[in-house]
């Protein structure tokens with residue numbers, strides 16, 4: 001019975017995923033098809049640049065949904081390397097700041113003194129990008145987003161905190177479910193990807209959300225050698 005339930009769960013998941021991706025890809029296709037049909041009957045519209053820009057952005061959207069989905073579905077684990085989380089964040093900072101261009105929003109990075117840990121640069125970059133974008137999107141007009149790193153006894157802790165709208169308890173329970181989104185143009189794959197990345201790093205994600213904003217805390221384990229060193233010091 002156990003195995004059967006597991007099997008049905010998997011089938012259920014496959015069905016849910018297929019429905020999600022089908023819906024997400026069909027929307028942009030319908031839009032592009034509509035525009036092409038319009039251009040067929042009214043060739044004079046072809047002088048309107050905005051129609052082409054819209055079609056391209058719809059196709060880009062479909063493409064990014066497919067890429068995000070594929071990276072989520074990948075079963076091969078990304079390799080981890082001993083390196084410093086602060087280096088990755090310092091590299092990423094200009095890109096994050098570009099997201100706030102022309103907005104009343106600030107991003108602050110407060111690096112702590114932390115030891116090297118086993119991480120994959122590409123995955124950590126993706127994780128921080130996803131969390132930061134969500135944080136910025138949650139702050140409607142203005143606000144400050146803060147990224148910190150600190151060293152704790154047996155862990156390195158990364159936090160991403162915003163002053164946005166917060167997440168209701170009901171939505172909090174759905175967080176990480178692929179395709180769960182409350183946004184008109186969301187993909188609902190960002191947090192699911194973060195959970196997958198955290199799992200690959202044996203890291204834990206805690207979420208603390210209220211009317212003042214949301215804080216994501218990602219707790220990374222220290223590599224074994226360092227943990228042994230710590231215990232000697234005690």
Ligand code: ADP
Pocket residue numbers: 130134135138162164165166167171175176180181182183185186187188189190191192214
């Ligand atoms: P998307 O951003 O495409 O909607 P995500 O997986 O990144 O998909 O996020 C899923 C949902 O979780 C969002 O639609 C939003 O409702 C909620 N959410 C995630 N991060 C935050 C945040 N920092 N503040 C408020 N809501 C958030």
Ligand code: MG
Pocket residue numbers: 130133134188190191
């Ligand atoms: Mg997102």
